[in-house]
Amino acid sequence: MTASSPSPRQIWPEDFAARYRARGYWRGETFSDFLRARAAELPDNLAVVDAANRWTYAELLRRAESMAAGFLGLGLRRGDRVVVQLGNRAEFFSVVFGLFRAGLVPVFALPAHRLTEIRHFVAKSGAAAYLAADRGDGFDYRMLARSLILERDTAAPPLRVLILGEAEEFTPLHALPMVPLPEEDASPSDVAFVQISGGSTGLSKLIPRTHDDYIYSFRASAEICALSLRSVYLGALPIAHNFPMSSPGTFGTLYAGGRVVLSPSPSPEAAFPLIEREGVTITGLVPPLALLWLDAAPKTKHDLSSLQVLQVGGAKFTPEVAARVRPVLRCTLQQVFGMAEGLVNYTRLDDAEEVIVNTQGRPISPDDEVLVVDDSGEPVPEGEPGYLLTRGPYTIRAYHDDPGANARSFTADGFYHTGDIVRRRADGYLVVGGRAGDHINRAGEKISAEEIEDHLLAHPQVFDVAVVSIPDEYLGERSCAFVIPRSGAERPRPTALKAWMRARGIAEFKVPDQVVLVERFDTTAAGKTSRKELRARLRAEFLAAQAARAAGTPAEGAAPPPADNRSQNGGTGA
Numbered sequence: 001m002t003a004s005s006p007s008p009r010q011i012w013p014e015d016f017a018a019r020y021r022a023r024g025y026w027r028g029e030t031f032s033d034f035l036r037a038r039a040a041e042l043p044d045n046l047a048v049v050d051a052a053n054r055w056t057y058a059e060l061l062r063r064a065e066s067m068a069a070g071f072l073g074l075g076l077r078r079g080d081r082v083v084v085q086l087g088n089r090a091e092f093f094s095v096v097f098g099l100f101r102a103g104l105v106p107v108f109a110l111p112a113h114r115l116t117e118i119r120h121f122v123a124k125s126g127a128a129a130y131l132a133a134d135r136g137d138g139f140d141y142r143m144l145a146r147s148l149i150l151e152r153d154t155a156a157p158p159l160r161v162l163i164l165g166e167a168e169e170f171t172p173l174h175a176l177p178m179v180p181l182p183e184e185d186a187s188p189s190d191v192a193f194v195q196i197s198g199g200s201t202g203l204s205k206l207i208p209r210t211h212d213d214y215i216y217s218f219r220a221s222a223e224i225c226a227l228s229l230r231s232v233y234l235g236a237l238p239i240a241h242n243f244p245m246s247s248p249g250t251f252g253t254l255y256a257g258g259r260v261v262l263s264p265s266p267s268p269e270a271a272f273p274l275i276e277r278e279g280v281t282i283t284g285l286v287p288p289l290a291l292l293w294l295d296a297a298p299k300t301k302h303d304l305s306s307l308q309v310l311q312v313g314g315a316k317f318t319p320e321v322a323a324r325v326r327p328v329l330r331c332t333l334q335q336v337f338g339m340a341e342g343l344v345n346y347t348r349l350d351d352a353e354e355v356i357v358n359t360q361g362r363p364i365s366p367d368d369e370v371l372v373v374d375d376s377g378e379p380v381p382e383g384e385p386g387y388l389l390t391r392g393p394y395t396i397r398a399y400h401d402d403p404g405a406n407a408r409s410f411t412a413d414g415f416y417h418t419g420d421i422v423r424r425r426a427d428g429y430l431v432v433g434g435r436a437g438d439h440i441n442r443a444g445e446k447i448s449a450e451e452i453e454d455h456l457l458a459h460p461q462v463f464d465v466a467v468v469s470i471p472d473e474y475l476g477e478r479s480c481a482f483v484i485p486r487s488g489a490e491r492p493r494p495t496a497l498k499a500w501m502r503a504r505g506i507a508e509f510k511v512p513d514q515v516v517l518v519e520r521f522d523t524t525a526a527g528k529t530s531r532k533e534l535r536a537r538l539r540a541e542f543l544a545a546q547a548a549r550a551a552g553t554p555a556e557g558a559a560p561p562p563a564d565n566r567s568q569n570g571g572t573g574a
Contacts, residue, residue, distance in 0.1 A: 028212070038257055045257065047259065050088070052089075067102075068099070069102075070177065070178055080128040081104070082107065091133075093250070093254075095173075100192060107196075117203065144505075207399060219252070220365065222252040225282065225349070227248055227253060231253055236284070247336050272297075280306055281308045282310075290310070291321060308331050310331050311334045317360075337361055345361035345364075363390075368390060369391050374387070385422065388418045461490060463487065478513035481497075
């Protein structure tokens, strides 16, 4: 550890912390506590199932403790951060519960992240190790690890690389040196792990979550979702995401003593056979995938009758599509609206269909404080749209080591600016209208327009660029980059710009779905404009031109993009 990479902390004011403990939200429990308890109560019950493994609770505990002994045997010390990049496989749980038991702090990366993001997570968190599988979805993570090592400052502490599978020159995860485990566990108020924010500006912010606050969120979620020993949760989305991890997700299912079944893909082809074989009762999807399932279900030969609840979250689910869930899949829809920073809202399983279809739910906790305000920070009338602010027993009070982001995102009295525009109904349920900032919500992935712009501005043929969100029937929103070519240089082709972006080692879902070449950006009479105003105007002009083309009438504004500018990235970005 260095002075420039402090240990992650998350601290609530003492009067708030005392109230949360007194009301039973924070019970002084750690992740290791609850896994030991389930292994003692339900040793032979299945805990985690994937294509290669069927682990009981006793087996999961044994493997986690073996991992913990191995991590400490490598010389990692309590409080060290470890960037973890594993897909939907049983070893994810033996690794992260092993890290918890050893007092280490996982930093959760998604399988889709590439060198740019992983480099940032390692540097920002001050990570002592990087842990990944050897390969996944055609990508070799060992190549990424080699790049991390090669470019690492020689003055920085060495970065250990642990690989699940064929480790080559790195440390194999299956052959760690063992040392006895200390009896002392983490404190419930310690940071258990670090999540990744879909940063509104630049690269992602880091979100420290404590044992106390996060366990409360998924324990209460499991109660709201009526999980029990008989529940079978399908992890279809990437399980390092907050939604499939805790709403109630895999952790909520394990807390309730149920079974977690992992799918390598959220596609109907992969998921439907697992639903039939394992008797899956609940799962969560983002809206584009829910659409795929609704289209595929009437034609499948697989028996989906065990499915009781389909959760949909990550992005706005339109009422027209939401209304199809019950008649097509013959299960209850549960809308989920939340964020890795904290607040989670659910429609309840016994809500009227009107509520389930038309809202994104109400908060978990009686102590979730919700404000809906205007531009001046004043409360808006009930039912009017405004900016969502919140604080509560599982909503963070600060990002890790990011004073600028903290000043923008948190009020002096601890409310978090979520960046969402919502309406609050008389019954307390929220209806989400969209994002307030320069975010693109692509199939549930929050993408920073500024980050994409920064990459494109580094291209030698690009003079200026503005990235905006465009409504998309399938993805919810797609990204469109308006690019001014550099004068005197050869005009770049949109397809070449996308390929260049991919070569910079960023997650595929950040590559613009669409690139439009333009001659200039209009400015104000004073010769300048804010990026926010520019993006809003480009978006409006583009949509007006699109509508005019559809109607067959000429329109002023953004020129229609050439045919080869339109391209969807592969996958869902989930």
